[in-house]
Amino acid sequence: MKSKVIATTCTECNKQQQTHIAYNPDKINHILHLLLSVCTMGIWVLVWLILWAASASRTKSNIQASVVGRSCKYCEKETLILLS
């Protein structure tokens, strides 16, 4: 688990706020992919990029999921969404 502060907004009162969340980062073994890329004379770079993009997208989903159920500090309703 990692934690960070993200910008969120409330769909109820429209106030923006900083929310501290814990989330699961989707990790990529870049060293392994670098070695595979060298061994395949660069062909593996394509696979690496695809996996990297998928991983970044999963991490973003995990961050979004961690915002669900958090209460707005102004109206105290569970209506926070990720600001992006």
Ligand SMILES: [Zn+2]
């Ligand atoms: Zn609110």
